Amino acid sequence: MSPFVIGQEYERSRLLEFIGSRQAQSGVLWGREEPGCLICTSGGRGGKKAGYSDERLSDGTWWYFGQGRTGDQSLSNAANSKLSSGKFSVLLFTTREPTAREVADRGTYGKLFTYCGQFNVSGFDQFVPSNGNRQGDKLLRFRLLPIGDERYNYYSEQSDLDIESSSDLREMQYRLTSLVSSKSEPRMSLTEYRSRSAAVHLYASLRSNGQCEACGSLAPFSRPDGRSFLEVHHLTRLADDGPDLPSNVAALCPNCHRRVHYSVDRKEFGRKLQDAIALKESIIAGWEKLINK
Ligand SMILES: [Zn+2]
Known part of the structure; x- marks a missing residue:
């Protein structure tokens, strides 16, 4: 921060x-x-x-x-x-x-x-x-x-990308990653930005399966829509808003989220978290299977 x-x-x-x-x-x-x-x-x-x-x-x-x-x-x-x-x-x-x-x-x-x-x-x-x-x-x-401006707050956003219709996490991961790889094109609209941001946050919350991706604890409570409440943390940016790759976000319980931003060991904690997410993402992508062949 x-x-x-x-x-x-x-x-x-x-x-x-x-x-x-x-x-x-x-x-x-x-x-x-x-x-x-x-x-x-x-x-x-x-x-x-x-x-x-x-x-x-x-x-x-x-x-x-x-x-x-x-x-x-x-x-x-x-x-x-x-x-x-x-x-x-x-x-x-x-x-x-x-x-x-x-x-x-x-x-x-x-x-x-x-x-x-x-x-x-x-x-x-x-x-x-x-x-x-x-x-x-x-x-x-x-x-x-x-x-932090409410107009760009993902909690209230529906994603137009409709990635929830994807059959599994791997398909969502693929779709989100291919969207980001075309990022060098100019004129990305605000609507597209918000939509992608909401989609990446939704992906992280589905990938977490209701458990903090740092400590493994169950989410402390449910949202009105029934989804578990975990906060989406951005692993490489200073702030947590905005669209990016699935591998750059983690769904965390409020305690771990505070820890990664404010604790004395925040840098080390963040690095470990980044490794854990990288492993999760490679399993979802199926790279593990390729490596082990
Ligand atoms: Zn936690």
């Missing part, structure tokens, strides 16, 4: 320390400490002069522009590739220059970063500025969805 408070300002060193990075340039940061996380800083791109800028929309989502200062932006750029993969949670910060007084107080001209919250990338498209110094360049524009 993120230690940052929305609306509060931070020094760049605090961002780098949290994520475990020494990157010199701003833009998109990543590092060893939080491998499921990207820090995206917005601002300082020249704004209107450049013919484009990051933008918060009225529904709380953001357009966040890709990296690449000249010419067309490409997915082969490391930051753009990470953003498009859908595998990371984004911590978004806006940037401002310090006032003269702040420079005097802090002893540095370094920019200040205001935390805007956690997001998932739901998709991206291409944007070509019609004016400014990037006019005519093909820029990548990523859509960021706020995490």
Whole structure:
């Protein structure tokens, strides 16, 4: 979970320390400490002069522009590739220059970063500025969805993918995995994002068979629809929302879920859980049989 408070300002060193990075340039940061996380800083791109800028929309989502200062932006750029993969949670910060007084107080001209919250990338498209110094360049524009916003809450979502009609877990696993493998296509719609997210969560809850996938305890209670209540944890991202591969989610009892996010041994606990889920997934896929032949 993120230690940052929305609306509060931070020094760049605090961002780098949290994520475990020494990157010199701003833009998109990543590092060893939080491998499921990207820090995206917005601002300082020249704004209107450049013919484009990051933008918060009225529904709380953001357009966040890709990296690449000249010419067309490409997915082969490391930051753009990470953003498009859908595998990371984004911590978004806006940037401002310090006032003269702040420079005097802090002893540095370094920019200040205001935390805007956690997001998932739901998709991206291409944007070509019609004016400014990037006019005519093909820029990548990523859509960021706020995490924890009820509008994107999977508990209330029905999945349009109807994967429950699949005859078994293996078929569901196959269908969900093939959906994710086409993720590099731009323009994924919000409806599709939500639907896939709900489908992946449903899959995890069916795979768990009502038992916590970490400690094996029975779910503490049932939902109104009769399904067992387990919380879906995302193994590789900082946050639990959003669509992904079946192998990246685990259905956990509330205790284990707290443990994997907050406990002193959370990293080790998370690694063991990841191994256990990988084994489960390989059994469902039938790889075990192939290996043993
Ligand atoms: Zn448990």
